[in-house]
Amino acid sequence: MSDALIDKLRRRFDPLAASGMYEVFQFHFTDADDHYLVVDDGRLEIHEGEHDKPSVSLNMSSATLKGVLSGEINGMNAFMTGRLKATGNVMLATRLTRLFADYKDSER
Template structure:
């Protein structure tokens, strides 16, 4: 399930928004294991598992990610209500919607 969500993100990736970035987004899904996105110089790589040194780690269920990415869930609200937990460079998480704009 989460992999299909991440596959959809890949097709929405905006390379221009990622210019000059060198960051790792670690996702811990309580219902689908761990995956991470490596964004470096306008390229995207999706990997399964744990990264040694992520820029930001996000913990949630796959429905929360789906809702945030399609605009049905406000990321800040999800964070404040405990549906989304973030550690590391939390401000990076706010870039997800510009890196993966809704169609």
């Protein structure tokens, strides 16, 4: 995950959407180092590497993540076509766009 993408995620994180939530989103990228996001009651931490017990693990390219978060790629379509693979609590992946709702606005 590039530093620019990490910075963008931090800036666009919506703490209200994460209120009362404790989840770990593990990202295994095909073209970048692994990272995980810890969402803890309105707070976000981004770490490089692998978490011992993620809530959900997502495998994709960094471009697919950017596309899903910006709305250019439909997450369900990416999942059904194999561009995105998920294990664990797969339904959590659908919450990413709400947690980073302003992400699309940062692309302009």
